[in-house]
Amino acid sequence: MSLGQQLAPHLPFLRRYARALTGSQVEGDRYVRAALEAIVAAPDQFPRDIEPRLGLYRTFQAIWQTAHVEDTDSGSESSTEPEAIARKRLARLAPLSRQALLLTAMEGFSIEDAGYLIGTDAGDVNGLVADAIAEIESQTRTRVLVIEDEPLIAMDLETIVRDMGHEVTGVAVTRDEAVALAMEERPGLVLADIQLADDSSGIDAVKDILAEFSVPVIFITAFPERLLTGERPEPTFLITKPFQRETVKTTIAQALFFDQATVPAAG
Structure with a gap:
């Protein structure tokens, strides 16, 4: 070889x-x-x-x-x-x-x-x-929108986010719900699954949100190789399913590390 x-x-x-x-x-x-x-x-x-x-x-x-x-x-x-x-x-x-x-x-x-x-x-x-x-x-606290249609995974992500000191603005299971939640309460970070409940796409949901305002995004997928080809516009931050708690925490911290407009969570 x-x-x-x-x-x-x-x-x-x-x-x-x-x-x-x-x-x-x-x-x-x-x-x-x-x-x-x-x-x-x-x-x-x-x-x-x-x-x-x-x-x-x-x-x-x-x-x-x-x-x-x-x-x-x-x-x-x-x-x-x-x-x-x-x-x-x-x-x-x-x-x-x-x-x-x-x-x-x-x-x-x-x-x-x-x-x-x-x-x-x-x-x-x-x-x-x-x-x-x-x-x-210690540098960043923000509000996080979770786009994930699998209840157990969504619960895990919520727990990790809150344990880090961030606030969860909501959990969306479809593209339309994700956009609506983002418009209702603007997040400082988005965690987005790729495949959603109604066969809609988390990527499309994120595109809709980014058309309205800028926000750092972390995609979650079981097939990371498809989004890491280096041949087209692709995610900067990517978590692979099944994920480890420390992987999620590290990726969240790193995504916020580069964001200049992190909004402190309430309280």
Whole structure:
């Protein structure tokens, strides 16, 4: 099997990580392309003594960390707006903490593998993750609209959202209901399933909402590969079903991290 064939199954999930890290589909996919170009240019330098997925993420991490340091040192006048917003919030948050959190909670890497990827001792990763969770969650509180037609999943999402200190404005099970709830009480974040109760689409519901006002969105799907191709406008933040509690918490925190207009919850 060629190296390209070994890496192909992991590319959608690297895009997910890169988009969550940068807060942008365009920027995230750009870093992924840069990683792939580096591998193509020097395939003999790709680490062969580890799993292909780990080697792919390691190559990406090297490019991201180098570019991120250069952007921070230069002030990055060419940064996209979400990146500029996030950089202000990064003043008190170590970038390694955020990477450790995403790699473990979202991408499912072990503590040891995460340490390898970010170039730190495994013993330090737990502390980095704890620091990231505490810092990010303390920065943002908002109102959340849940678009989910499966009652048990909706209940799980509501519980996670409230446990994080956010307010749930409502739970919608159809496209029309989602839009109506969003217009009635504008949310600061939307969690949207893809397939809804009446065979309508959560994607269409979100498009209707975004036509009225801007709000960060996290999509939830059992088939993430279909929305992580890098070939068309696609979600920046994506949760895979079945999901883990920490994955949801991390993705919510990261989506709000890049949002400049987070509205504090009442009370």
